[in-house]
Amino acid sequence: MTGAELLGLFGHFLLLSLLAVGGAITTAPDMHRYMVTEQHWLTDAQFTSSIAIAQAAPGPNLLFVAVLGWNTAGPLGAFATTAGILLPSTVLSLWATRWGSQRRETRFVRSFTNGLTPLTLGLLLATGWILAEPYVRVAQYRWGALGLIAITVLVMVRTKASPMWLVALGALAGVLGLV
């Protein structure tokens, strides 16, 4: 990857940082559009497995951003994406916390939150769709993957079990060749 491309990667994540209302994962579809569809730096499977690795490891979900960067351009790529996603939101967050904590009940702040929450919901569903699509499209994996997704949703909505067990179940199902 050239220096200019690396800078482009950093710049794109700087922008996504400011758009990540509702968590870094809601920007995953746009990362996919940019890194897989547009630039061809990663394949569909590499993209999804990057997120799976980050889910399997402890720590904030946002670490998938570092894995995506690493798989695109090694350590420098990981630095570009992680610093990019953290820098603007950190500066803004520190500034806005001090500004906004006294204005939480104002009409401006409330329309901001209430306007963006429906978009966040749509973005989360879109992220789930984009993560599931590479498996569901391939006939060989389709039913196993749909089964795992259904079990995950059922367990998460109905019980208080830790996601850790589901991740382990997914790995086991994969090792046994069920997915």
Add this chain to the structure above:
Amino acid sequence: MSVPAAEATPLDAPANLRELFFAFNRLSLQGFGGVLPVAQRELVERRRWLDKQQFIEMLAVSQVLPGPNVVNLALMFGDRCFGVRGAMTALAGMMLAPLVVVLALTALYGQYSHHPLVSGALRGMGAVAAGLVISTALKLLGTVRHNPMGRWLALAFAALTFVLIALLRWPLVWIVLGLGSLAMAVAWRSLGRSEGPPP
């Protein structure tokens, strides 16, 4: 209703930056599939650095702001304790060790990715990852009931966002700026109608 003794005792606070760093380090390393539930248990129940109300208020603000929620929460808490130095310390505590772990896993995966057992396991975990995101969305779907713009309008904005992103693959920036501004304007109008003009 009687207040349990533990609720009445005054809150603690981190004594220094070192303690703050290791507290966030510890809670982050416990967070498989999400740090937020662990953060609540550690900060509120175990260390008693925040009470429930403070935690919820901080979370609400961190959700309004762009950027990862737990990262914003760490920044806010650190800032409250020790200013900007505290914010950076809490952030580093939460990010550094898990970053090393996840990158080590990635490097290992690169070497073994062609092994059928490894790629099978990752495929299974990938499907679960999709399911986890979908269930988070489903759990939060109920919040549209409290949206001042009304349940159906909020659901319509959610559905439109899904179609534009997942099916048509439009760039996110245009959706947040375009559809987001429209949604905020609708929310602004609804808030004005339900509460009368602002003072």
